[in-house]
Amino acid sequence: MTPSNILSVEAYFDLICPWCLIGKRHLETAIDLLARERPDVTVQLEWRSYPLIPATPPDGIPYRDFYVARLGSPQAVAVRQAQVIAAAREAGLTLALDRIETFPNTMLAHRLVRFVRTQDGAAAAATLVDNLFTRYFMRGANIGDGHVLREALAECGIQSPLEQGASVQHDMDWLPPLNGPDDPPPRAGLGVPHFIFNGTxxxxxSRPPEALLEAMLRALARAKQIATRAVA
Structure with a gap:
């Protein structure tokens, strides 16, 4: 297999961002479209953490209070949520924002995703990311809570030190920090979701699948050009 047959995808996200969930669905659709157009290509997808509000209190804050303070009024919140719900529906997702009571601190969840990626690989991490998105936006669960994270791991069939009695909430020494040597931090001020294809x-x-597919094909074409020059 040549480099021009490999598409690496780095997807930067935060679990509190509904546009990241919508972008994830668009990305999955784009990958399916790519498989039809370029069945010879292998996609290597990595989910990269980018916490948007890491200073959120560990126990979280009331969800509605956070958005009223952020957007200025209950009416502004209602308008924004209607926009998000409509965009999600177009992507085939049904959000239950009215079920969310806590705006969580996602740092622990992101550290857990990184741990799973290191321990079990990118596919397992992607499964956990999907589960946590579902828990937050469809079930209204507090994904900053250690018990919720335990349940997510169990539901995904992922083994971890949690099963040996470690407390996720208070004993986190075993969890690796974000942005280790094999996971460099993205540039400051990055908006999410943000997708990087083949590093180029x-x-x-949360762009439409067609826009993502176009970027994928351009990245593959660029890789082919580089490979051709290297051989010449």
Whole structure:
């Protein structure tokens, strides 16, 4: 297999961002489209953590209070949520924002995702990311709570020190920090979702699948050009 047959995808996200969930669905659709157009290509997808509000209190804050303070009024919150719900519906997702009571601190969840990626690989981490998105936006669960994270791991069939009685909430020494040597931090001010293809082409925001597919094809074409020059 040549480099021009490999598409690496780095997907920067935060679990509190509904646009990241919508972007994830668009990315999955784009990968399916790519498989039809370029069945010879292998996609290597990595989910990269980018906590948007890491200073959120560990126990979280009331969800509605957070958004009223952020957007200025209950009416503004209602308008924004309607926009998000409509965009999610177009992507085939049904959000239950009215079930969310706590705006969580996602640092622990991101550290757990990184631990799973290191221990079990990218596919297991992607499964956990999907589970946590579902828990937060469809079930209204507090994904900053250690018990919820335990349940997510169990539901995903992922083994970890948690099963040996370690407390996720208070004993986190075994969890690796974010942005280790094999996971360098993205540039400051990055908007999420943010997708980087083969390290050469990027797309920010929850863009339609067609826009993501176009960037993928351009990244593959660029890789082919580089490979051709290397042989010449």
């Amino acid at each position: 082409h990027s797309v920010s925001g």
